[in-house]
Amino acid sequence: QKEVEQNSGPLSVPEGAIASLNCTYSDRGSQSFFWYRQYSGKSPELIMFIYSNGDKEDGRFTAQLNKASQYVSLLIRDSQPSDSATYLCARGDSGANNLFFGTGTRLTVIP
Amino acid sequence: DAGVIQSPRHEVTEMGQEVTLRCKPISGHDYLFWYRQTMMRGLELLIYFNNNVPIDDSGMPEDRFSAKMPNASFSTLKIQPSEPRDSAVYFCASSFAGHGGGELFFGEGSRLTVL
Numbered sequence A: 001q002k003e004v005e006q007n008s009g010p011l012s013v014p015e016g017a018i019a020s021l022n023c024t025y026s027d028r029g030s031q032s033f034f035w036y037r038q039y040s041g042k043s044p045e046l047i048m049f050i051y052s053n054g055d056k057e058d059g060r061f062t063a064q065l066n067k068a069s070q071y072v073s074l075l076i077r078d079s080q081p082s083d084s085a086t087y088l089c090a091r092g093d094s095g096a097n098n099l100f101f102g103t104g105t106r107l108t109v110i111p
Numbered sequence B: 001d002a003g004v005i006q007s008p009r010h011e012v013t014e015m016g017q018e019v020t021l022r023c024k025p026i027s028g029h030d031y032l033f034w035y036r037q038t039m040m041r042g043l044e045l046l047i048y049f050n051n052n053v054p055i056d057d058s059g060m061p062e063d064r065f066s067a068k069m070p071n072a073s074f075s076t077l078k079i080q081p082s083e084p085r086d087s088a089v090y091f092c093a094s095s096f097a098g099h100g101g102g103e104l105f106f107g108e109g110s111r112l113t114v115l
Helices: none
Strands: A004-006 A011-014 A019-025 A030-038 A045-050 A054-058 A061-066 A071-076 A085-093 A099-101 A105-110 B005-007 B010-013 B019-024 B031-038 B042-050 B053-056 B065-071 B074-079 B088-095 B110-114
Touching: A004 A085, A011 A019, A019 A030, A019 A085, A019 A105, A030 A061, A030 A071, A045 A054, A045 A061, A045 A071, A071 A085, A099 B042, B005 B088, B010 B019, B019 B088, B019 B110, B031 B074, B042 B065, B042 B074, B053 B065, B074 B088
Parallel strands: A011 A105, B010 B110
Antiparallel strands: A004 A019, A019 A071, A030 A045, A030 A085, A054 A061, A061 A071, A085 A099, A085 A105, B005 B019, B019 B074, B031 B042, B031 B088, B042 B053, B065 B074, B088 B110
């Protein structure tokens, strides 16, 4: 399902740095966007969602949405080794509960 | 709550055999999803149900795949006959529409290897 594109990485950042993860999508009808984290060998878990243009902050995480440019990003401030995981971007359509996922970006935070 | 429960966790089978994967969603959730994850294609939506009714099965790869949800607490994904290219991790997820959608709770997955 190539409707959501992510750089597969790996992305490596030193501990304490800002990690920037990006995602683009092709369907302009997309209404909602989600970031899931998946540790190796585990299942995905939701970390943030965003519906409106602009920034949304939650602790060390900030999601950014630009519908005109069709991109979504996730910033992780003060990166920790425990943030090392694959981050999946997903989009949803209005009124629908099903999500379409990108292939994920693997992040490694180096101590 | 115990979360979404999937079985088996691991399945190794030979090409041509029937495979049945099982899922128990979180109690009270009205949506159930089956996803397949591979390195090449990522997490693909196969089919999803709302209140036990299949809503969209356009992601099911071919007729060898079928899914059922006979009641609110149980679903199966069946592959018959299985092929090596079916090897993947199959995730079941559930959600509650009242939460506004998007927060899917995933099971631990069933890792299928077809030899």
